[in-house]
Amino acid sequence: MQEYKPVKEGKVREVYDNGDSLIIVATDRISAFDHILKNKITKKGAILTQMSKFWFDFTKDIVPNHMISVDVKDMPEFFRNERFDGNSMMCRKLEMLPIECIVRGYITGSGWASYQENGTVCGIKLPEGLVESDKLPEPIYTPSTKAEIGLHDENISYEESVKVLEKIYPGKGADYAAQIRDKTIALYRKCADYALGKGIIIADTKFEFGLDEDGNVVLGDEMLTPDSSRFWPLEGYEAGKSQPSFDKQFVRDWLKANPDNDLLLPDEVVEKTVDKYKEAFELLTGKAFEA
DSSP, X not given: OOOOOOSEEOSSEEEEEOSSEEEXXXXXXXXXXXXXXXXXXXXXXXXXXXXXXHHHHHHTTTSOBOEEEOOGGGSOGGGOSTTTTTTXXXXXXXXXXXXXXXXXXEOOHHHHHHHHHHSXXXXXEOOTTOXXXXXXXXXXXXXXXXXXTTSOOOBOOHHHHHHXXXXXXXXXXXXXXXXXXHHHHHHHHHHHHHHHHTTEEEEEEEEEEEEOTTXXXXXXXXXXXXXXXXXXXXXXXXXXXXXXXXXXXXXXXXHXXXXXXXXXXXXXXXXXXXXHHHHHHHHHHSSOOOO
16 A cells, blocks of 8 residues: 655645645644644544535535545545545645635624724725624625745735736736636625525635646635634624634634643633534534534
8 A cells, every 4th residue: 555645734734645636634733823733623624624525516616626526435545544534635736826815704803903903904995983793895805925834924915916926927917816806705705695594604714726737717725614714603693792603713712811821722622612613514514514
């Protein structure tokens, strides 16, 4: 049996080269504030992978994506075991674009802090009188650069994203920047409307895109998971305050309240995080999560 080693390791993912494809494994690691925490969140990787699969299937009419299969039977023998079953996705190889495509439908987090200071979010002027967690009149696109582990992503303007891509793809950067912006907004609108009908508000999220061998824009990475999005329960939603969430905001809040945490979560925080991830998965997909 051929042995495989990761060719790349991110905060929570391992990437394996499978010749003409990649196998992306979502681990049970969790990160917050650009640091990997010491705890593992049981079955988190499987929940993220299965949720991404659901959304990739749901949105393939808007933009093609990199998913080939999440069934380890379709993968080399090395991956056909409990360690990889459920949390692995075989994907098309893409040349990833160095932009994180962030879309915000509600004002919260760093966006709310910025708005309180100067009435803008990432340089975009917003109407006066908004309160925390308000729904924005229209979703806004606020791209950022992709940082290495331990470094912070940097918010940039749309115009700056054009310049970044134009440097890499002369004559094509403006077109790629416009495509990923428009696809980001279209994906958010469709998925946010769907989620609302399932009792979940998608406050904001991020997407990543790459190019296939023909230069076409393809959706990659993960999609609309609790790791890449803010999910709020529709029931009890009330603008003017922070909202409870289904995502790792619960982890962020605990870390902020306990600055001497040594990147270690107590067991009850781990258990509550697992339960939140599962609940979000089951509400959105209409299926019970099976590990």
